[in-house]
Amino acid sequence: MSAPRTSPWPLVALFTAGYLAPYLLPTTVGRLDTGLPLSATQAGAVGSALLLSSAAAGLLLASRVERIGARTLARVGLALAVLGYGVAALTHAVPAVVAGLVVGGFGSGTATTVAATGIAAQRDPHRVSTLGLLGVSGLAGAVYLTVPHLGPGHGQPPAAIALTALAAWPLTGRLPVRTAAARTAVQGVSRLPHARSGLLLCAAMLCWSLAQNSLWGVSGRIGLTQAHLGEATVGAVFAVALGAGLLGVIGAGALGSRIGRALPIGAGTALIAGCIALSASATDLPGFATGEIAWNTVYPIVLSYVIGLAASLDPRGRWAVLVGSASSLGTAAGPLAGSVLSARAGYPAMGAVLAVGLLAIALPMTAVALHTGGRPLLPGTVRRRGGTPAAVVAASAGTPTGAVPLVGAPEQPVVEIPLEASAVPAQPAYGTAGPLQTTGAAAGPAGP
DSSP: OOOOOOOHHHHHHHHHHHHHHHHTHHHHHHHHHHHSSOOHHHHHHHHHHHHHHHHHHHHHHTTTHHHHOHHHHHHHHHHHHHHHHHHHHHOOOHHHHHHHHHHHHHHHHHHHHHHHHHHHTSSOHHHHHHHHHHHHHHHHHHHHHHGGGGOSSSOHHHHHHHHHHHHHGGGGGGSOOOOHHHHHHHHTOOOOSSHHHHHHHHHHHHHHHHHHHHHHTTHHHIIIIISOOOHHHHHHHHHHHHHHHHHHHHHHHHHTTTTTTHHHHHHHHHHHHHHHHHHHTOOSHHHHHHHHHHHHHHHHHHHHHHHHHHHHHOTTSHHHHHHHHHHHHHHHHHHHHHHHHHHHHOHHHHHHHHHHHHHHHHHHHHHHHHHHHOOOSSTTOOBBTTSOBHHHHHHSTTOOTTSSOOTTOOOOOOOOEEOSSOEEOOOOOSOOSSHHHHHHHHHSSBOO
């Protein structure tokens, strides 16, 4: 039984509030080692602790959203985010800042967990995740443009995240609450479908996010120290890059599932590898800006397809949450890994290592997309909601044998069944051949 559907806009708001912390990671980490008595490596470790706390929330709550209730859990997460990031923004004591960021990270992860579970239950998960990426990219770009003009200090990025969580709070009233039906559904929870594909995607996404955020966590320092740019210039580059990401997400939303998921995920990851190598080796504004803008254009496109792929593995949203949590684990280790790699080998060597790793990771991610995506067996096959052809659904693993006749099977004869009083002609059998007849029985309401 899938999770109940709800309006997409509360989910988009939660997605934005939850994902904003990773998007603001460069400026958050960069301002920690300039506004507080922390080294670059220590600041990277604090950023990793924030994201590790966010990942822990997803791992703990992946199967508990329906049991607790989406509305209750979302409000708890947003409250923790407001409290934690607010404390981190208002104090200069290092222990309090670290504790506030960790608490806020758990709140961000909780909000993201509720959003991922709800998105997986939508009719078009890719569309809703695209709207969420549009929201977080646009908001992060505005923050990058604004923060350099607000003076020095570490408090502006956490304050922006806290205010975003506060703004998302009113929309939680439109989320579902825990009901008797939800309790009954939880009691009948089945095991996770597509176990191998889901586990492989989790492992790949952990490494994928690790590579992305190893560079993202030190991108600000690359611009300041290696490319010799000012903070305002670096912030402007990030804002333009996130604006380009908006265009990429809009393009991904317009393209939808027309070319499947394998090509955007595989080819997009390969492009990201090249962008990371270029950005890490940049020594001037053109090289730095080109690498960052191209990278941030492709990154949300691939991410939107990965989110849609994870959501398609389980309509209850459990794989979406687990894949997101694995991504958060990689994101958490990213700033520290990037700081250590760059300190020991330099930024260009770090970029080369990350690019090679991404090229290797692209293979299993593409394999999962090909294995679970399916393709129509006949031209013009009617597709069910979500884009999967009905004939593929009928042939997929777990479908009871004989529930849907084979494509091309002969029509079943109409047989009259005599009753006690009189013989009543039977209704025409639904098991006639052809995709149009099988769609309603096997796959639910058909979509375009």
